[in-house]
Each structure stands twice: as C-alpha cells, then as structure tokens.
Amino acid sequence: MKKLLSFLAIVGILLASNCTRITENNDPVIGIWSHISKDGGVTQKQDITVRQEWIFNDAYLGRYHTYHNKDLTIISDFKWVHKDSVYVISYPGLDKEEDIVLMTESDNGIILADSEGNILAIRE
Incomplete structure (x- = not known):
C-alpha cells in the first residue's frame, strides 16, 4: 500500500509539472546585431x-x-522590451543610457535606428 501511494504521489507531481507552458517568443529582433x-x-x-x-x-x-x-x-547583460513598434534596451549595472529604437529596413538590410534615423545596429 505504501508503494502504491508513493507511486501515485510521483505521478501526480509529474502531471502537475507538465501543465505549465512557456509562451514562445518569435520576435524578429532575436538574433545578433552589430555596429562598427x-x-x-x-x-x-x-x-x-x-x-x-x-x-x-x-x-x-x-x-x-x-x-x-x-x-x-x-x-554586459541587457534587458529589452518591445512596446508597440519601439524596442527599449536597458543596461543594468553598466553606465550606459537606455537605447530606444525602431526596427526598419534600409539599403544596408534590417536595422535598429533611433527616432532621428541614427543607426544603432545592423542585423547580421
């Protein structure tokens, strides 16, 4: 009887742990970006x-x-947030201001640029 209860407890834990799902993030900004x-x-x-x-x-x-x-x-590590069409990149622990950029397409490819059109990075 003790073995049966232990087995049922393990099965219950496994079933409960499989119920959570992580939402898939397919944001187009995911990847490597650079500026030289x-x-x-x-x-x-x-x-x-x-x-x-x-x-x-x-x-x-x-x-x-x-x-x-x-x-x-x-x-350094950074955090990013996508609000409407704007990406906000913050650098906790680094003396660097937040970057607020838009993803646009140009002759150079897909770029991250600020509201004035200054290029932050180009997709690799």
Missing part, C-alpha cells in the same frame, strides 16, 4: 575599430559586447 565604427583621436596615429554587438534572446534578455580593434573591452 572608427575612433581616431588627435594624439593617436592609428584609427581604432570599435565594434558593438548585441545578442538578443527570447527571454527578453541579451548580451552586449564592445571590442576595440579585436580586444573585448565591455561585456
């Missing part, structure tokens, strides 16, 4: 290539990287 720029100062003899990279995942989180030439200088 040149940074050359007055005292520098050579330009430095700065590459920023955002990796968006389906849990409304992501990873942000900054490379100077090929050296990784910043690595």
Whole structure:
C-alpha cells in the first residue's frame, strides 16, 4: 500500500509539472546585431575599430559586447522590451543610457535606428 501511494504521489507531481507552458517568443529582433565604427583621436596615429554587438534572446534578455580593434573591452547583460513598434534596451549595472529604437529596413538590410534615423545596429 505504501508503494502504491508513493507511486501515485510521483505521478501526480509529474502531471502537475507538465501543465505549465512557456509562451514562445518569435520576435524578429532575436538574433545578433552589430555596429562598427572608427575612433581616431588627435594624439593617436592609428584609427581604432570599435565594434558593438548585441545578442538578443527570447527571454527578453541579451548580451552586449564592445571590442576595440579585436580586444573585448565591455561585456554586459541587457534587458529589452518591445512596446508597440519601439524596442527599449536597458543596461543594468553598466553606465550606459537606455537605447530606444525602431526596427526598419534600409539599403544596408534590417536595422535598429533611433527616432532621428541614427543607426544603432545592423542585423547580421
């Protein structure tokens, strides 16, 4: 009898745990986005290539990287929210302002740009 009750308890736990479903997030922003720029100062003899990279995942989180030439200088997590047609990207723990961008299509491909048209990132 004790074995039967234990078995029924295990079956009940398994059935109850399978009832929850995680909603699937198919947002088009999910993936890798990047922006490359040149940074050359007055005292520098050579330009430095700065590459920023955002990796968006389906849990409304992501990873942000900054490379100077090929050296990784910043690595941080970020959160993102999609409200209407606007994406808000926040960087907790990093001294960086929120990015508020729209996804649009241009000659360069699909881009994330602010309300003034300045490109934040291009889809890879």
